[in-house]
Amino acid sequence: MDGLSAMLDGPRARRAFLLRILLDPPWCVRLEDEAPLSVTTVVRGGMWVCPDDEEPVRLGAGDVVVWVGGDHWTIADDPGTPTQVVIHPGQVCTTVDGHVVAEEMAQGVRSWGNTGEGETVLLTGVYQLEGEVTRRLLRALPRTLVLRADELETPLVDLLAQEVVRDAPGQEAVLDRLLDLLLLTLLRTWFARSHAGTPGWYAAQGDAVVGPALRLMQHHPHHAWSVAELADRSGVSRAGFARRFTELVGEPPMAFLTQWRISLAADLLLEPDATVASVARRVGYATPFALSAAFKRERGISPRDHRRAGSQRASALPTARPEKMHPPRKVPSSAL
Known part of the structure; x- marks a missing residue:
C-alpha cells in the first residue's frame, strides 16, 4: 500500500x-x-x-x-x-x-x-x-x-x-x-x-530504503515494529536507516509509527461495531489501556470521548437525500 x-x-x-x-x-x-x-x-x-x-x-x-x-x-x-x-x-x-x-x-x-x-x-x-x-x-x-x-x-x-x-x-x-x-x-x-x-512521507515512498519501511508500517500497524527490524528489512544499518528516514520523512521512524497508529485508531473508533479493545489489537497495542494512554497523550482526549464526540457530530449532519428534496419553486428576487 x-x-x-x-x-x-x-x-x-x-x-x-x-x-x-x-x-x-x-x-x-x-x-x-x-x-x-x-x-x-x-x-x-x-x-x-x-x-x-x-x-x-x-x-x-x-x-x-x-x-x-x-x-x-x-x-x-x-x-x-x-x-x-x-x-x-x-x-x-x-x-x-x-x-x-x-x-x-x-x-x-x-x-x-x-x-x-x-x-x-x-x-x-x-x-x-x-x-x-x-x-x-x-x-x-x-x-x-x-x-x-x-x-x-x-x-x-x-x-x-x-x-x-x-x-x-x-x-x-x-x-x-x-x-x-x-x-x-x-x-x-x-x-x-x-x-x-x-510532503516528505509521500516523496519517500519512492526511496529504496525508506519506501519499503513506510509501506510495512502502513500496511501492518499491528506488528511490533522496531527500528532495528525495519533497518534489517531495508538492508541497511540501524543508524543509517534512522538517519535517512528522519531526513526524508521529517520525523523519526517510531514517531511516524505512533502518529500513524493513533490516526488509524481515531478513524476506526468511529466505526459502529468497534471497541477500544478491537481497535487496540488492529493498530498494534497490546491492551485497551495501552491504546487509551497513548491516544490521550497524543490527542488530549480518551478514545471513548473521541468516539462519543464523533457520533454526535455525525448524527447532526444533513444529507442531500432525494426524499428531502422538494419540487422546484419560483425563486424570489431577494434570493438570486
Missing part, C-alpha cells in the same frame, strides 16, 4: 454532501460551511473561485477546485457580482439577510440552483467530518488546489454527474465511493506536479 492510498483507505466519505448546482447569471454563492474539504467540478459553463485574501481564479468546463480547511470563500459568475446566497455549517442555505432558501432553490434529486437547466452546472462533494487519518494529508495541501481539465484523464467526473441525480437503493454509498475515487485521482495528479510541494 503506497502512502497516498494508505492515507485515504481508512477515512472514507460517510454521508458526504453531494449536489448538482444549476445556475444562470448573475449569481454569487458565499461558502461559510467550514467543512474540512470539498471538491467542486465545473460540468458546463464557468465560475470564478474567490478566496478572501487571494486573487480570483477562473475555472472552465472540466476544471476542478479542491478547497481545504474551514476558511470562508466565494464562487461566482463574475468576481464583481454581490453575494446572493450564503452556505452555513450543516449546509444551511440562506440569503444574505438570513432567509432560508433551501426549498425555493431545490431543482429535483440532489439538484439545487436558480434555474432548472443552468448556463453553469457544477458538481460539489463535501467531506463534512475530518477523517483522522487524513490530517497529515490535509496539512500537506494548499488551501486552494485547482486542476485543469487537460490534466485530468478520468471518466469519474462524468460518472459522478450521472449518478448524483439517480434515486436508487444504496445510492448514498455509491456516491461516497465515487467521491473518494475522484479525490484520490485529483490528489495523485496534484502530487505528480513538480511544483506541488510534495
